[in-house]
C-alpha cells in the first residue's frame with residue numbers, strides 16, 4: 001500500500017480551505033506547501049450531479065413537445081428555489097413542465113410562450129397534471145445515494161462520518177491517524193468478506209488512507225476463524241471487526257445449538 005504523505009493529493013472533502021488574497025476559496029497549506037487536513041466534517045456535501053434520467057419514450061408524462069423536461073427535474077429546482085405559496089414565472093414555458101411541477105408543489109404559476117400551441121398544451125397539462133416516477137431515481141435514493149439506518153448506526157458506533165456513493169468506503173473516522181483519514185467499510189449482503197476487503201483496500205488507497213476498518217455483518221463458512229478477537233483477514237493496516245448484531249446472532253445461535 002502507498003504510504004500516506006501530506007504532499008499527495010488527498011481527497012478534496014478532507015482538505016482544509018481558506019480564502020486567498022482575491023477572496024477565492026483555496027486549499028490551505030503549511031509553510032512547506034503541504035496540504036492541511038480539515039477538521040472532521042459534520043456531514044457529507046451534496047453532490048453537484050443530479051441523477052435524473054430522460055423521460056422514458058413511453059412515459060405518460062410525455063406530451064411530444066420536442067424540448068420537454070422531466071417534472072422530477074423541475075421539482076428539484078423548485079424545492080431549492082421556492083416555497084409553497086410562492087409565484088413561479090416561466091417566461092418560456094414550452095409544454096409547461098415547470099408550471100405543472102409548480103402547481104403540484106402548491107405554488108402559483110404564470111406561464112408565457114411565443115407559441116400558441118405551447119400555451120394551449122401547457123393549459124391542458126395544468127388541467128390534467130401527470131408526473132411519471134423514475135425507477136432510477138427511486139432506486140438510487142434507496143440503494144445508492146442514502147445510507148440505510150443500519151449502516152448509519154454502525155458508523156455512529158464507530159464515531160465515523162458517513163460517505164455516500166462510494167462502493168468501497170462507507171465512512172471515515174472523525175479522527176486522523178498518523179495524519180491520514182481512516183476508511184470504514186461495512187460488508188454488504190451481496191459481498192463476501194474478501195470482496196469487501198478488496199474494495200475497501202482499493203478505495204482507501206485512492207483516498208490515501210493508511211488504516212482501514214472493515215465491519216463484518218454476515219456469516220461465511222470460510223470466514224469463521226478469529227484469533228485473539230481479530231479476524232484472520234486483519235493485518236497491520238486493516239482491522240476486521242464484527243457488527244454488534246452479528247455477534248449477538250452468533251451467540252444466540254450457539255446457545256440454541258447447545259440447548260437443543
Ligand SMILES: C[S@@+](CC[C@H](N)C(=O)[O-])C[C@H]1O[C@@H](n2cnc3c(N)ncnc32)[C@H](O)[C@@H]1O
Pocket residue numbers: 065067068069070091092093094095096097098112113114115118
Ligand atoms: C426550451 S423550450 C421550453 C421547454 C419547457 N421547459 C418544457 O419542458 O417544455 C423554450 C420555449 O421558449 C419559447 N420561446 C422562444 N422565444 C420566445 C420569446 N421571445 N418569447 C416567449 N417564448 C419564447 C419557445 O416557443 C419554446 O417553447
